[in-house]
Amino acid sequence: MKKLMCVPNVSEGTDRSKIDQFAASITEDPGIRLIDLSSDKDHNRSVFSYLGDPDAVLAATKRLADSVFSLIDMRAHKGSHPRQGALDVVPFIPVGSMTTDEALPIAREFGRFIGEKGIPVYYYEDAATAPERVSLVDVRKGEYEVLEEKLKDPSWYPDEGPAVFVPSVGSVQVAVRFPLVAFNVNLRTDSLELAADIAKAVRQRDGGYRYVRAIGLSLADSGMVQVSMNLTNYVKTPVHRVLETIRSEASARGVTVASTELVGPVPVGALEQVARHYLQAHGFSAGQIIETSA
Amino acid sequence: MKKLMCVPNVSEGTDRSKIDQFAASITEDPGIRLIDLSSDKDHNRSVFSYLGDPDAVLAATKRLADSVFSLIDMRAHKGSHPRQGALDVVPFIPVGSMTTDEALPIAREFGRFIGEKGIPVYYYEDAATAPERVSLVDVRKGEYEVLEEKLKDPSWYPDEGPAVFVPSVGSVQVAVRFPLVAFNVNLRTDSLELAADIAKAVRQRDGGYRYVRAIGLSLADSGMVQVSMNLTNYVKTPVHRVLETIRSEASARGVTVASTELVGPVPVGALEQVARHYLQAHGFSAGQIIETSA
Numbered sequence: 001m002k003k004l005m006c007v008p009n010v011s012e013g014t015d016r017s018k019i020d021q022f023a024a025s026i027t028e029d030p031g032i033r034l035i036d037l038s039s040d041k042d043h044n045r046s047v048f049s050y051l052g053d054p055d056a057v058l059a060a061t062k063r064l065a066d067s068v069f070s071l072i073d074m075r076a077h078k079g080s081h082p083r084q085g086a087l088d089v090v091p092f093i094p095v096g097s098m099t100t101d102e103a104l105p106i107a108r109e110f111g112r113f114i115g116e117k118g119i120p121v122y123y124y125e126d127a128a129t130a131p132e133r134v135s136l137v138d139v140r141k142g143e144y145e146v147l148e149e150k151l152k153d154p155s156w157y158p159d160e161g162p163a164v165f166v167p168s169v170g171s172v173q174v175a176v177r178f179p180l181v182a183f184n185v186n187l188r189t190d191s192l193e194l195a196a197d198i199a200k201a202v203r204q205r206d207g208g209y210r211y212v213r214a215i216g217l218s219l220a221d222s223g224m225v226q227v228s229m230n231l232t233n234y235v236k237t238p239v240h241r242v243l244e245t246i247r248s249e250a251s252a253r254g255v256t257v258a259s260t261e262l263v264g265p266v267p268v269g270a271l272e273q274v275a276r277h278y279l280q281a282h283g284f285s286a287g288q289i290i291e292t293s294a
Numbered sequence: 295m296k297k298l299m300c301v302p303n304v305s306e307g308t309d310r311s312k313i314d315q316f317a318a319s320i321t322e323d324p325g326i327r328l329i330d331l332s333s334d335k336d337h338n339r340s341v342f343s344y345l346g347d348p349d350a351v352l353a354a355t356k357r358l359a360d361s362v363f364s365l366i367d368m369r370a371h372k373g374s375h376p377r378q379g380a381l382d383v384v385p386f387i388p389v390g391s392m393t394t395d396e397a398l399p400i401a402r403e404f405g406r407f408i409g410e411k412g413i414p415v416y417y418y419e420d421a422a423t424a425p426e427r428v429s430l431v432d433v434r435k436g437e438y439e440v441l442e443e444k445l446k447d448p449s450w451y452p453d454e455g456p457a458v459f460v461p462s463v464g465s466v467q468v469a470v471r472f473p474l475v476a477f478n479v480n481l482r483t484d485s486l487e488l489a490a491d492i493a494k495a496v497r498q499r500d501g502g503y504r505y506v507r508a509i510g511l512s513l514a515d516s517g518m519v520q521v522s523m524n525l526t527n528y529v530k531t532p533v534h535r536v537l538e539t540i541r542s543e544a545s546a547r548g549v550t551v552a553s554t555e556l557v558g559p560v561p562v563g564a565l566e567q568v569a570r571h572y573l574q575a576h577g578f579s580a581g582q583i584i585e586t587s588a
Contacts, residue, residue: 005584035584051584096585179584243573260575265584271565278572279537281554286585290299290329290345290473290559291390 001096004054004103005035005179005265006061009089010068011077013044018071025067026050026060036264044079045088049265051095058106061090062113065172069117073168074144084140084147085170087114091125093179100126103176111174115160120151123159125175133159136173144170181231181270182263183239185246189255192218195225198249202227202242209245211237224258234270240277295390298348298397299329299473299559300355303383304362305371307338312365319361320344320354330558338373339382343559345389352400355384356407359466363411367462368438378434378441379464381408385419387473394420397470405468409454414445417453419469427453430467438464475525475564476557477533479540483549486512489519492543496521496536503539505531518552528564534571 012018019039026048027034036049050060065087072086090110094103104127111121128134132155142150148165150156157163158171187195195216200206203214211233217226227246231237239262247257272286306312313333320342321328330343344354359381366380384404388397398421405415422428426449436444442459444450451457452465481489489510494500497508505527511520521540525531533556541551566580 001585003585035582239573257574260573262569262573262575262578262582264582266578266582268583268585271569271583274573275556275565275568279533279554279556279568280551281556284556284560288329288556288558288560289562289565291295291297291562291580 002054002098003051003095004057004098004106005049005051005093005095006057007047007049007091007093008061008064008087010046011044011074011083011086011088012072013039013046013079014041019046021071022064022067025063028063029056029060031056032060043081044077045081054106058110061110065114069169074170075167082140082143084144085172087172089136089173091175091177093177100176107174107176111160114172118164119161119166119169120158120163120171121160122171122173124173125177127174127176129159139173147171178233179267181234181239181266183229183231184261184263185227185243186219186224186258186260187250187255188258189225190223192216192225194253194255195227198246199227201249202245209237209242212242234267238273239270240274296348296392297345297389298351298392298400299343299345299387299389300351301341301343301385301387302355302358302381304340305338305368305377305380305382306366307333307340307373308335313340315365316358316361319357322357323350323354325350326354337375338371339375348400352404355404359408363463368464369461376434376437378438379466381466383430383467385469385471387471394470401468401470405454408466412458413455413460413463414452414457414465415454416465416467418467419471421468421470423453433467441465472527473561475528475533475560477523477525478555478557479521479537480513480518480552481544481549482552483519484517486510486519488547488549489521492540493521495543496539503531503536506536528561532567533564534568
C-alpha cells in the first residue's frame with residue numbers, strides 16, 4: 001500500500017474562517033484523510049496532517065496552495081514561530097510501502113507548480129539540491145524579513161521559480177522526509193533551567209542522540225516544565241531510549257516524569273518498538289496489529 | 295470500517311498437503327487477508343487467522359468447512375489438544391467499527407450452513423444459547439470420544455443440525471467473541487512448578503485477573519519455563535498489568551523475565567494501552583497511528 005502524507009505549515013493561526021477554508025480545500029477529495037489540524041495563536045500558524053494516494057495528496061496540496069496565496073498576506077503576519085512564507089513548509093512523507101525515491105517526483109512536481117506561478121521555492125531535507133540546503137533552519141535563516149535580500153545572493157537562488165520577492169507570499173519550502181515523532185516529556189518541577197539542561201542532554205546539537213531536536217519549555221497552566229522534542233528518525237533513535245534517558249537525568253535531580261505526549265501522527269513502527277522494549281516482546285512485528293472497535 | 299476476523303482451529307497439524315489445501319480454500323478470494331497460520335504437530339491442529347469484509351469471511355469459512363469435511367477423518371485423529379470435531383472451533387471476531395451484534399447473524403448463518411449438512415453445531419461465548427454453553431471448556435468436555443453419548447443427552451441437543459453423531463466429522467463449535475491477546479512470558483528458570491505457581495497467581499480460576507487464562511509450560515529447547523496466557527478482554531485486563539504482576543511474582547522468587555511473546559494478531563487497542571502505560575502518554579489514541587515503511 002503506497003500512501004503519501006503531507007504536513008504543510010501555513011502562516012495563519014488565528015482567523016478561524018481562513019483556517020476552515022484551507023482545511024476544506026484539502027478535504028474536497030473524500031479520498032484524503034485529514035489526520036490532524038493544529039492551530040497556535042502565539043505561533044500564528046496552522047499545521048495540517050493528511051494522508052491518501054500520492055496523486056490525490058499532490059492535488060490536495062495544490063488546492064491548499066491556491067487557497068493560501070489568495071487569503072494570506074505576509075506583510076501583515078506576526079508570530080513567534082520562524083517562517084519564510086505564507087505556505088511556509090510542505091513536507092511530503094512516504095507511508096506504507098512507499099519509498100523516499102517514489103515521493104521525490106511528487107515533491108518536484110509540486111515545487112514546479114509553485115515556481116510556475118512566479119513564486120520562489122526551496123527544497124530541503126531529502127529533497128535538497130545542495131548540502132547547505134538540507135537543514136530547514138539554514139534555509140529559513142533570517143526568515144521572511146530578509147528574504148528580499150537573500151534572493152539577490154546567487155548562493156540562495158531558488159530551486160524553482162524566479163529569484164523574485166513576492167511580498168504577499170514569500171517563499172515555499174518543500175521537503176521529502178522520514179516521518180518524525182513529536183514527543184514531549186512533562187517533568188514535575190517548575191524549573192525551566194532543569195528542562196533546558198535535560199533537553200541539552202538528549203539533543204544532537206549538544207552531544208545527545210543523533211535524531212533528537214529538543215527544547216525546554218514552561219507549562220504555565222500546570223506549573224510544570226516540558227522537554228519538547230522532534231525525533232527525526234525513530235528507528236535509529238527510538239522513543240523509549242530517549243524517555244528513559246530523560247527519566248534517569250530527571251531522577252538524578254530529584255524530579256519525576258509526570259506524563260508524556262505523543263503529538264499528531266505516530267508511525268506504527270514507533271509503537272512496535274515500544275512494545276518490544278517494555279514488554280520484552282522481541283519478536284513482535286507491526287504486521288500482527290489488527291484494528292478493533294475496542 | 296466493518297471487518298470480520300475468523301480464527302478456525304482445524305484438527306490436522308501434520309499433513310502439509312491438507313493444511314495447504316485448507317489455506318487455499320480460504321485465500322481463493324483475494325479480498326481475504328490470511329494474517330496467520332500456525333500448525334502444531336503435538337496438538338495435531340492448525341489455527342488459521344484471516345480478515346476481510348463480513349460476507350467474504352463467511353464465504354471463505356464455508357469453503358474451508360467443505361474442504362475440512364472432505365479431507366479429515368476424526369476416527370484416525372490423535373493429538374494432545376482438546377477437540378470435539380474436524381472443524382473444531384470457528385470463532386468470529388468483530389474488527390474495526392463492527393459490533394458483536396453485527397457479527398452474530400454471520401455466525402448463525404454459518405451454523406445453519408453446517409447444520410443443513412446433517413452435522414451438529416454448538417454455539418459458545420457471545421453466540422451461546424444458554425449459560426452452560428458459554429464456556430468452550432464446558433461445551434467440549436469429554437471431547438470427540440464422548441460426543442456420541444453426549445448427543446443422546448437432551449441437555450446437549452445441538453444448536454443447529456440433528457442430534458446425530460457423524461464419526462468422520464464430530465461437531466462444530468461456533469462463537470462470536472472479543473479479540474483475545476495470546477501472550478506468553480518466558481522466565482529465566484527451569485522450574486515448571488514456579489511457572490505453574492505464577493500462572494495460578496494471574497489467572498481468574500485461582501483468584502487472579504478476571505480475563506486471564508494461564509498455564510505453566512516447559513520450554514525444552516531453551517531450558518526455561520513459560521507462563522502461557524490468553525487475555526480474553528485486554529481492555530479490562532490489560533497486557534502491561536499482567537506482565538508487571540508476573541514480573542513482581544517472579545522477582546520475589548529470585549527469577550527474572552527473559553522475554554515475552556505476542557502470538558498472532560494483536561488488537562491495536564492493546565498497543566495503545568502499552569504506550570499509554572509505559573510511556574505515561576495518557577492522551578495517546580490509536581487514531582494517531584499511521585502505517586509507515588520503516
